Amino acid sequence: MPKIIILPHHELCPDGEVIEAKAGESICDTLLNHHIHIEHACDQVCACTTCHVIIREGYQSLAPSGENEDDMLDKAWGLCSQSRLSCQAIVADQDLTIEIPKYTINLAKEG
Numbered sequence: 001m002p003k004i005i006i007l008p009h010h011e012l013c014p015d016g017e018v019i020e021a022k023a024g025e026s027i028c029d030t031l032l033n034h035h036i037h038i039e040h041a042c043d044q045v046c047a048c049t050t051c052h053v054i055i056r057e058g059y060q061s062l063a064p065s066g067e068n069e070d071d072m073l074d075k076a077w078g079l080c081s082q083s084r085l086s087c088q089a090i091v092a093d094q095d096l097t098i099e100i101p102k103y104t105i106n107l108a109k110e111g
Contacts, residue, residue, distance in 0.1 A: 004030055005097040007056065012036055012100055021091045027053060027098065028086035039104050044087035049076035051086040054099040059084075061094035077103045 001020050004027065008016040019034040021027075028051045031038045039050035046068050055062065059082050065073070069088045073079055078101040086098075 002091055002093055003095045004091070005057075005095065006031070006036065007097065007099045009100040010102065012038060021096070023091055023093050025091055026087055027084070027089045027091060027096070030091060031086065038086060038100060040087055042087075046072060046085060046088055048105075049073065049085065050104045052076040052078070052101055052104065053084055053086045053089070054078070054080055054101065055082045055084055055089070055096060056099055057097035058094045061092040061096070062089050063092075065089075075105060077101060077105055 004019050004021045006013050006017045008014055013036050021030045028038060028040055028044055041050040042048040049072055065084060069085050072085060073083050076083060
């Protein structure tokens with residue numbers, strides 16, 4: 001079973017974490033199922049960038065991003081060549097190391 005290694009994030013995961021992932025499940029769902037409350041303002045339909053993550057290791061194991069995801073990523077804060085929307089990135093059979101960016105572009109954050 002692949003693992004997702006989450007690098008420390010000041011608010012969501014201060015000490016970092018290693019969690020078990022299911023192949024075929026999105027990174028976003030995996031994080032949420034393990035009580036890491038990543039933002040997902042569009043309810044995971046690829047209509048915002050609040051679930052943006054940077055894949056530090058294991059990027060090549062993910063299926064390529066689609067045109068809609070690429071268009072949305074162009075609006076993400078801190079975009080880099082290893083950026084993905086976690087709602088669209090499906091875990092394969094390889095471990096992933098991810099970084100959750102410090103900021104998101106969200107005009108209506110709850111809580």
